[in-house]
Amino acid sequence: MQLAGYDPKPAVLEREFNLRWHGKPMTLHGVRRWLLGEAIPGQDKIVTLAEWLGVSPQSLRYGGEAERRVEERTSWWDEVFRSQERDVVAAYLELPQEQRQALRKIILALADRKEEEVGA
Structure with missing residues (x-):
C-alpha cells in the first residue's frame, strides 16, 4: 500500500478495496486481519487488490521474492528452447x-x- 501511495491503515484499505469490489463489502475488522497477516484474502479479492495496487496477484499472495524465483526458473525456457x-x-x-x-x-x-x- 505504501509503494502505491496509500497509508497502510485498515480504514484506508477498507474504503479503497470496497470501492473496487463488487461483492459483499469487507469490514474494517476483516481488512485489519489482512494487514496483520491473521487472514489471507481469497484469490478473487487478491486479484482486486492487485489491480488496485498495480502489482501481480502472485506477489501479494507469496511475496515479491517468491515471484522473482519463479520468474528466474521459467526464464530459462525462453533462453534454451527455440x-x-x-x-x-x-x-x-x-x-x-x-x-x-x-x-x-x-x-x-x-x-x-x-x-x-x-x-x-
Whole structure:
C-alpha cells in the first residue's frame, strides 16, 4: 500500500478495496486481519487488490521474492528452447495421456541410442 501511495491503515484499505469490489463489502475488522497477516484474502479479492495496487496477484499472495524465483526458473525456457521446440512441447502437452506415455518411451529410446552412438 505504501509503494502505491496509500497509508497502510485498515480504514484506508477498507474504503479503497470496497470501492473496487463488487461483492459483499469487507469490514474494517476483516481488512485489519489482512494487514496483520491473521487472514489471507481469497484469490478473487487478491486479484482486486492487485489491480488496485498495480502489482501481480502472485506477489501479494507469496511475496515479491517468491515471484522473482519463479520468474528466474521459467526464464530459462525462453533462453534454451527455440520457438519450434516450444511448439513441440505444447503439442505434446495437448496429447492424451496414453499417447504422451508412448511418445516419452520413444524419446527416451532415441536418447539412449544417441548416447551409444556418441560414445562409440
